């Protein structure tokens with residue numbers, strides 16, 4: 480712990496040791512992209528990189544936090560968080576505090592330094608910041624959250640305060656995951672399973688390819704795609720004579736795939752493609768769970784590549800740089816499967832790779848990518864990670 484940059488920065492700033500270090504890992508989602516907001520099924524792994532926060536209690540209730548990744552120190556009181564977001568990184572902290580204080584009494588604040596260990600975008604650093612901060616605030620205020628409560632409260636902070644209508648994929652991976660087990664979750668009823676690595680499975684590493692473009696979901700087409708999915712669900716329900724309620728409650732999960740097959744031609748092309756992605760991606764998450772259980776990494780990887788293809792062509796969620804990386808990955812030896820990580824508008828791609836090929840993969844992908852985007856030299860980066868435990872409460 481002593482070599483953390485946030486601990487060193489804390490010492491320098493406050494001239495003492497921090498009371499504690501909060502940590503929340505990042506996550507990857509090999510299958511189940513963009514289906515959580517439609518209550519579909521997802522696969523996820525937490526990784527051994529994430530958000531660290533060195534902190535100490537502030538008994539006067541003030542929160543005073545600096546980030547090693549963003550300018551401007553956050554400062555507010557736990558009992559008077561502004562109702563509206565400000566538009567900076569600290570909205571995540573304000574949102575977490577607000578949501579927590581709706582249910583629990585907060586007396587103490589904290590001072591500290593927070594740090595992210597990889598470039599931002601695609602690994603769900605937003606959820607990780609909220610979760611790390613929330614767990615520290617809970618600890619200092621004697622609040623014991625259950626894992627599910629932590630997932631739902633951190634999601635609420637992002638939905639209602641930060642203004643991104645994300646599903647619960649990120650938070651669930653960052654909380655429920657355990658090292659070397661694949662999280663297989665049904666986001667409709669929150670049932671989940673941790674499927675351990677089969678001893679027969681070939682070894683794998685997780686590779687992260689950062690495009691060099693940092694991402695903010697709030698300004699991407701993330702929310703719009705979700706509206707398109709809901710519109711498709713609503714239209715399918717109406718065309719097929721199903722009962723339906725409020726538009727806001729419409730989800731593709733509530734429309735059987737047979738209804739989609741029968742009525743898909745009634746949909747505008749864009750909505751049909753979003754729905755096509757949903758149904759095929761849900762099927763891939765189910766097939767992925769089976770392949771992982773059997774230890775069949777080749778089959779699992781092929782599903783990840785298919786998922787990437789559907790994200791590009793049906794969900795239309797890439798940007799040129801990420802689509803280029805995806806294309807390069809599909810033709811690189813030693814990669815079982817890869818796709819955009821996270822929402823995929825900017826940020827990074829992830830892949831499950833054969834560890835013996837790691838060096839070649841790093842060299843080949845980097846060379847080809849930077850040949851096309853020389854301006855991203857110094858911004859593009861490659862990282863190897865392992866699966867890890869989610870937050871330990």
Ligand code: GLA
Nearest residue numbers: 512513645646647648821822
């Ligand atoms: C972001 C969101 C998640 C999920 C993914 C796409 O990470 O926060 O809820 O929708 O995008 O799978």
